[in-house]
Amino acid sequence: MDAKVIKQEGQTLKIVGTSPVRPDGTPKVTGLARYGADFALPGMLWGAILRSPHAHARIRAIDTSKARALPGVKAVITAEDFPEQKFEFVGPERVAVNFWHMTRNVMAREKVLYEGHAVAAVAATSKAIAEEALRLIEVDYEPLPHVIDVDAAMQPDAPLLFEDMITRGIDPPPGKPSNIAKRIEFNIGDLDAGFAAADEIVEMSFKTAPVHQGYIEPHACLARFDSNGQGELWSASQGHFVVRAFTARLLNMNIGDVLVHPAEIGGGFGGKTVIYVEPLAAALSRKSGHPVKIMMSREDVFKATGPTSGSSMTVRIGVKKDGTLVAADGVFKFQAGAFPGSPVMNATMCGFAPYDIPNVRSVGYDVVSNRPKSAAYRAPGSPISAFAVESVMDAVAARIGMDPLKFRLLNACKTGTPTVWGPKHAHDGYAETIKAVLAHPAYAAPLGKNQGRGVASGFWFNNGGESSATVHVNEDGTVVVATGSMDIGGSRASMAIMAAETLGIEYDDVRAIVADTASIGYTHVTGGSRVTFATGIAVVEACKKVIVELCARAAMIWKLEPGEVVWENGCAKPAGAAAGKFEPMPLKAVAAKRALTGGPIGAEASVNAGGAAPGFATELCDVEVDPETGSVKILRFVVAQDVGRAIHRSYVEGQLEGGVVQGIGWALNEAYIYDDAGHLLNAGFLDYRIPVASDLPMIETVLVEVPNPNHPYGVKGAGEVNIVPAMAAVANAINNAISRRLTDLPMSPPKVLAAIHSGRKG
């Protein structure tokens, strides 16, 4: 493709980097936007799900006869309504799925593995009848011993969730089963020699609690599946193509027979990249012949959808007196929940990634226990290992008497620095975020009594991958951009900005929509900070195709050769030998003559975008600790993140602000609390306390822009890395305030108070 779009070098950007009102804004402030729970169809039934009261039990039998006999009940399903799946891990190791596990997670088979595990579902003519029917289902359970904690689950005598699970990644394989699903190890250099050369070594152990993504919209969907083998879903997810593929697979249907409409999504943060209610609603619909709607309660969301992993970790770092890092060793044990698949591999890769360390070992364990299966949460895995690594980095800096930011800057990775997983870093950006915080007025601001300041940094890969977009020129010269990416926080606006910039037209002349699975090519999930990068490339590629077509149409009108027309500032313009022969022809004029020149003008582009560039963030946190209560107040928080380039400035700032606040909640409040029977005690927003407005100051953002040369406008991705350093920044600030190092998240008032009263110094 002839790049008739000017490259970013020397390019004057008119719309990229501004903050126009989002195209989908008005329906979202007037209540008219339709989210997952907002759809209805004639004859619709209400679905409800029976959930396990036990943390671990064998299912001896399920008797649904009384429920089926209840007037108004139209269908009852159990695991028997879903075909068995082959046991195999599919896809790249870092994000592999196993449908044998997935079908058991959406509906328990041989055993229930956590409190809240679905065991049956009903569809009835009212919510009340559906709830009553659940009470009539008789499940004969054989309760089994359970295990919640990750360290306890790794003990040789721990109750086993899967009696035949042999740890993967160990050669030769262990002779007996365990709850350790997988072990991974990365190495570079010579670890022993590295530590032998160190002047100072700091080693600490950490624990983190599982935390929920906490999206405000519970999972919900509406399904209409016919006896002819086709079906439709209205579902709020981070990827309607993935919902389509997983649902079709679990119901043994062809992908093309399932149509998924993208409802607006009320938050996801990774937790809506997987399915829970969709296959159940679809199976109930298929069995009853009616549309079926299922809405989770908040309690269901906490008990049965994925939090991210809790962990147990040990990190050791060796350093020369001059501040040069020489060795690092990390062991990261992650709770996967009831099925394998924690983000521990990401954790082992990301933990030491910001630094140039010649000798590194990074070991991870993926461990099952009787908790809900973990799901992705904002830079999955990386914030957890960063909490450990960045806490130790802080202690190392103190040990050698170096400023913690200058210590990080001295060892910061840059293009060419090796990574523990093999390839060298291919992009700069980390050092720039450190320098941004060093230069920020907050770094030199005075602190008062009981106050402390902490800094920390983080790394996240950012993703590319498969995306599709279409660009259609309307009869009046306005443009519709359609993509397959769910809009979770303003991506319609960023797509419209990139299209308007590329075509050289006004932002308000572009309308961006999210198309259903039958109306656009495959597009991977809205996750991994990939949408503005990968789907953005698809939009720009489609725009370039449209520009080539517009030039050809103008050439036809002017009776010139196609090569004699270029596109500039939203107009076709004669060039070369024909330069100056005709006045530039704006897009609207070319569109007006479309019928005479060949018909409608539009293009689709589908890409598998490589060249994603990682995100780095460095953060500063000031806290005040109440010595009487142990309560920690966040006084100030600065986040500097390399975003490559901000397309919609306000929504990029919003990603940083939101990510930081989630990290603050993770640091100070949020945790899953279980009783001795394995029951979750805080399955609601009253007792699982996410940050509220009065907890917080204004988060101060610094957008660092080191452009990614692999994206037409330099995008790296903005959504995730902001959460990575946050917990360590808070912990380091608390340590600075009270000279006590908190190593167990959340750093709730009782723990802080206990630390104050202990003799242990940080």
Add this chain to the structure above:
Amino acid sequence: MSKHHVTTTLNGNAVEFLCDTQQTLLEVLRDELHHTGTKEGCGTGDCGACSVTVDGRLVCSCLVLGVEAQGKSIQTIEGMAQGTSLHPLQRKFLEHAALQCGVCTPGILIAARALLARNPDPSEEEVRFWLAGNLCRCTGYNKIIEAVLDAAHEMRGS
């Protein structure tokens, strides 16, 4: 068991509906009256996504029974704009990019309007404490607070 016949006023319009005793106002609004702009985030009064006003008083509609709407005046997000003219809060939320996913937005707008009705010139801290019952997981609240303060400023000037 027969349903209750309830007569109420919804966004200024006379409305009648039938509901079961146990149905909440939130369920009635969404399932019976098809006003789905009011959202369910928790069903236990902890998140504020279902905020509405009943006779001018800010409540979580998940904690009010449908039958309690009898003879009352209910205001929901669908009644906030005057025809095609957005309320200043709605406009400022768009200008400040104060929503990401937008599912908490209707409840926050209703709560913010109730704040400005009793305190037209709130401080940042007063806005933060008033909205402490409205959870937003996307934004970190910065732009929400800025939008409310900016709307208050504009409304005082007009």
